[in-house]
Amino acid sequence: MIRTHVGIPVFRDEGSRTPVRTLLAVDTPQTLIDLDAVSVRAGSVHILRDVALEVNAGEAVGVFGANGAGKTTLLRLLATLVPPSAGTATILGARLDREERYDVRPRIGYVGHVPGLYPEMTLAENLAFTADARGINREASRDALERVGLGGAADRLADRCSHGMQRRAEFARVLMTQPDLLLLDEPHSALDADAVDLVEALVARTSSNGGAAILVSHDRGRVASMATRTVEIARGTIS
Numbered sequence: 278m279i280r281t282h283v284g285i286p287v288f289r290d291e292g293s294r295t296p297v298r299t300l301l302a303v304d305t306p307q308t309l310i311d312l313d314a315v316s317v318r319a320g321s322v323h324i325l326r327d328v329a330l331e332v333n334a335g336e337a338v339g340v341f342g343a344n345g346a347g348k349t350t351l352l353r354l355l356a357t358l359v360p361p362s363a364g365t366a367t368i369l370g371a372r373l374d375r376e377e378r379y380d381v382r383p384r385i386g387y388v389g390h391v392p393g394l395y396p397e398m399t400l401a402e403n404l405a406f407t408a409d410a411r412g413i414n415r416e417a418s419r420d421a422l423e424r425v426g427l428g429g430a431a432d433r434l435a436d437r438c439s440h441g442m443q444r445r446a447e448f449a450r451v452l453m454t455q456p457d458l459l460l461l462d463e464p465h466s467a468l469d470a471d472a473v474d475l476v477e478a479l480v481a482r483t484s485s486n487g488g489a490a491i492l493v494s495h496d497r498g499r500v501a502s503m504a505t506r507t508v509e510i511a512r513g514t515i516s
Contacts, residue, residue, distance in 0.1 A: 392435075
């Protein structure tokens with residue numbers, strides 16, 4: 278069945294979802310992100326220092342800061358890919374210093390500045406790989422590519438696609454997986470005007486469905502128009 282919400286198709290095949298995914302309505306906490314005095318170090322260097330951040334369901338938060346301020350590391354922390362060196366970090370109800378962090382990782386959609394596609398696979402194969410891992414009907418992968426304007430390029434190898442096309446494929450994956458926490462690093466980079474509307478609709482859909490979105494960007498105007506609030510990060514600390 279296909280439902281439509283805030284201008285974007287939402288693909289659902291409830292019989293093919295994994296148990297953790299079908300329990301979202303009762304399992305998702307009101308506070309989706311809770312960082313308390315969190316620090317992240319690389320060796321002796323502090324990348325994040327004493328960060329406090331709380332994000333509730335329905336929010337879209339823009340994060341601004343200079344290069345090297347710690348924005349990407351913050352996103353990787355929220356994606357459960359980087360552990361905290363100090364403090365307490367809870368994402369979607371899971372503590373990041375416990376094994377439970379792996380249970381919530383499938384509910385997080387992270388689109389980095391560099392597309393995370395397998396270059397030797399086609400765009401369709403990349404999304405089908407994710408669909409198989411998540412228990413989603415493979416037909417949803419091609420439908421998602423069609424929705425982002427890549428239906429004609431579905432069988433093209435990822436490394437034969439432009440950077441903009443690869444970015445669209447990443448958003449197709451988000452469209453297909455319907456994450457509860459959407460993390461976007463420079464979401465408008467390499468996208469044409471048509472795809473900019475796609476980003477806005479994905480953010481709106483995520484927050485309106487009880488999830489939350491974090492948008493890291495240098496484009497203050499575009500992000501501020503989508504965000505419910507904004508924060509600044511400087512020298513690894515949020516203000």
